[in-house]
Amino acid sequence: xxxxxxxxxxxxxxxxALLDLETHDQLMGHQKVGASFEGFVIEQVATLLGVRExxxxxxxxxxxxxxxxxxxxxxxxFEVKLSESxxxxxxxxxxxxxxxxxxxxxxxxxxxxxxxxxxxxxxxIADLPGRLLRLR
Numbered sequence: 001x002x003x004x005x006x007x008x009x010x011x012x013x014x015x016x017a018l019l020d021l022e023t024h025d026q027l028m029g030h031q032k033v034g035a036s037f038e039g040f041v042i043e044q045v046a047t048l049l050g051v052r053e054x055x056x057x058x059x060x061x062x063x064x065x066x067x068x069x070x071x072x073x074x075x076x077x078f079e080v081k082l083s084e085s086x087x088x089x090x091x092x093x094x095x096x097x098x099x100x101x102x103x104x105x106x107x108x109x110x111x112x113x114x115x116x117x118x119x120x121x122x123x124x125i126a127d128l129p130g131r132l133l134r135l136r
Contacts, residue, residue: 038080041107041128042067045078048132063094071135074102081108086122096120105131 045067046054057065057077067078077095079086086108096104096119104120113127123131 037082037109038066041078041080041125044128045069045132048129049135057095057099059094059098063091063098065091065095065099068099068101075099076135077101077104079104079106081106083108084110086110086116088116088120092120 042054045051049069049071051069051071053070055068057068065077066080069076069078077092077099079089079092079095086106088106092104092106095101102119106116106120106122107125107128108122110122110124111126113124113131114122116122121131
């Protein structure tokens, strides 16, 4: 699997070095693997789209959205899941409604992108650069 990686991956590599993670197996078994993947995805979005304003969103009731950006007058949400088969969660439904999202991309480490509904798509990490370039 080929993945376009920006120079921003340095930050994720630094995290792995600080956590003394040298192998893929060590990373996958570490409690911070989800946060590491989320950081990697956010860095890719910021770098490839050149966005300067990005937001995390959460409610007092616990609904969250990992990343919100505004692009050409559209509200685009990103949720990062370290699952091989992501689904739309209650939290995502709340974010779509409360934030009036035009699009929600659920980025995951799988190999195939697919629709999760009318305005929601599961995006394989390898497909992320292409999806982002369409947003430019």
